[in-house]
Amino acid sequence: xxxxxxxxxxxxxxxxxxxxxxxxxxxxxxxxxxxxxxxxxxxxxxxxxxxxxxxxxxxxxxxxxxxxxxxxxxxxxxxxxxxxxxxxxxxxxxxxxxxxxxxxxxxxxxxxxxxxxxxxxxxxxxxxxxxxxxxxxxxxxxxxxxxxxxxxxxxxxxxxxxxxxxxxxxxxxxxxxxxxxxxxxxxxxxxxxxxxxxxxxxxxxxxxxxxxxxxxxxxxxxxxxxxxxxxxxxxxxxxxxxxxxxxxxxxxxxxxxxxxxxxxxxxxxxxxxxxxxxxxxxxxxxxxxxx
Ligand SMILES: [Zn+2]
Numbered sequence: 601x602x603x604x605x606x607x608x609x610x611x612x613x614x615x616x617x618x619x620x621x622x623x624x625x626x627x628x629x630x631x632x633x634x635x636x637x638x639x640x641x642x643x644x645x646x647x648x649x650x651x652x653x654x655x656x657x658x659x660x661x662x663x664x665x666x667x668x669x670x671x672x673x674x675x676x677x678x679x680x681x682x683x684x685x686x687x688x689x690x691x692x693x694x695x696x697x698x699x700x701x702x703x704x705x706x707x708x709x710x711x712x713x714x715x716x717x718x719x720x721x722x723x724x725x726x727x728x729x730x731x732x733x734x735x736x737x738x739x740x741x742x743x744x745x746x747x748x749x750x751x752x753x754x755x756x757x758x759x760x761x762x763x764x765x766x767x768x769x770x771x772x773x774x775x776x777x778x779x780x781x782x783x784x785x786x787x788x789x790x791x792x793x794x795x796x797x798x799x800x801x802x803x804x805x806x807x808x809x810x811x812x813x814x815x816x817x818x819x820x821x822x823x824x825x826x827x828x829x830x831x832x833x834x835x836x837x838x839x840x841x842x843x844x845x846x847x848x849x850x851x852x853x854x855x856x857x858x859x860x861x862x863x864x865x866x867x868x869x870x871x872x873x874x875x876x877x878x879x880x881x882x883x884x885x886x887x888x889x890x891x
Contacts, residue, residue, distance in 0.1 A: 657739050657740055658682060658683065658684045658739040658740025658741075659682055659684055659740045659741075659742070659763055659764070660740055660741055660760060660761060660762055660763050661678075661740075661741070661742045661743070661762070661763060661764045661765070661766060662742075662743045662746075662747070662762055662764070662765045662766070662852075663675045663742060663743065663744045663765075663766050663768065664765060664766070664767040664768070664845060664848070664849065665767060665768035665769065666768075666769075666770070666775055666838055666841050666842075666845075667779075667837055667838070667841060668775050668778050668779045668782075668834070669768045669769070669770050669775065669863070670768065670863070670867075671744055671768050672688060672744055673867065674766075674768060674870070674871070674874060675688070675742045675744040677871065678742055678874075678878075678880075679742045681880065681883065682740070682742075682880075682883075684738070684739070684740035684741055684742055685733055685738050685740075685741050685742070686741075686742050686744060687726070687729055687730075687733075687741050687742065687743050687744065687746075688744040688745050689722055689725070689726060689743075689744070689745035689746040690744075690745050692722075692725040692726065692729055693707065693717055693722070693725065696725055697711070703721070706721075707721070719749070719751060719752055719755070722746060722752070723752070723755060726743075726746060727759075747848065748844065748845075748848070749844065749848065750847055750848055750851050753848060753851050753852070762852075762857060763857070764857055764859060765852040765857045765858050765859065766859050766861055766878075767849060767858055767859065767860050767861065768861055768863060769860060769861065769862050769863065770808075770862075770863050771799070771805070771808070772838060773799065774797055774799060774808055774810070775834075775838060776831065776834055776835065776838070777795050777797055778793065778795055778797065778810065779829050779834040780795065780829060780830075780831060780834065781793045781794045781795025781796075781797075781812065782795075782825065782826060782829050783815065783823040783824065783825060784823070784824050784825075784826065785815060785819040785822045785823060785824075786822045786823075786824050787818075787819065787822045788819060788822075790815070790819065791813075792812075792813050792814060792815040792819070792823070793812055793813040794812050794814065794823075795810070795812055796810075796811065796812045797809060797810040806864065808863075808864065808865055809865050809866070809869075810865055810866040811866055811868075859877065859878075861874060861877055
């Protein structure tokens with residue numbers, strides 16, 4: 601735990617709350633400082649551990665991927681398949697923003713100034729969320745949007761074991777077209793996508809097709825495009841993401857936990873392939889048979 605304190609120390613923010621809750625989180629997990637740190641089997645070279653812990657805890661996975669790749673969708677589907685919570689830090693921040701209290705005021709100020717929410721605040725929100733979940737009997741998790749930096753990944757490693765990191769990938773040309781096709785209904789707030797993606801195979805790379813997600817007739821006349829879904833902004837977003845995420849991918853690659861997954865298309869093509877890559881295809885068959 602000394603490492604967590606050390607990592608958190610140089611910050612301007614008061615870190616005691618985060619440290620205390622992380623410490624509490626540590627004490628409630630099977631791993632303690634005095635016991636030898638039993639790492640879960642590394643993924644490449646074997647199948648990913650569906651039940652990683654001999655005491656039967658559920659999976660503890662992280663999802664990485666560019667904005668627009670659809671990681672929220674896949675993380676949420678896997679979380680219902682495996683019965684673990686899908687914890688998206690973006691949702692935690694939004695919830696905290698809409699709640700009452702000093703944290704909400706602090707966050708509003710940060711967001712209004714266009715600044716990034718600090719590691720301390722994110723970790724604080726995350727540890728609170730994990731504690732609440734554990735009190736309700738939750739086991740395992742799929743994290744989406746965290747960690748974003750190596751420092752966050754190191755802090756996470758101090759408090760819990762991550763079994764597997766799934767990096768979802770799409771070619772940049774596809775991501776760009778997908779983002780430019782996004783539409784929101786100004787009446788009901790639902791998201792749609794008008795892009796019909798059809799890239800032919802090229803230089804040994806397989807082709808990729810993604811069907812649009814068209815709006816129902818009542819929404820058609822209300823469709824709007826987000827102001828930040830322009831080509832220049834999307835390209836800049838992808839550039840910033842790639843710059844930040846490469847060291848993080850390398851961090852997990854060195855730990856042998858990174859599973860690179862090239863999405864072969866939209867959800868209908870990608871979902872079965874993803875389950876196959878995770879050795880979960882039988883898991884879903886059993887579940888649908890039982891349902
Ligand atoms: Zn609508």
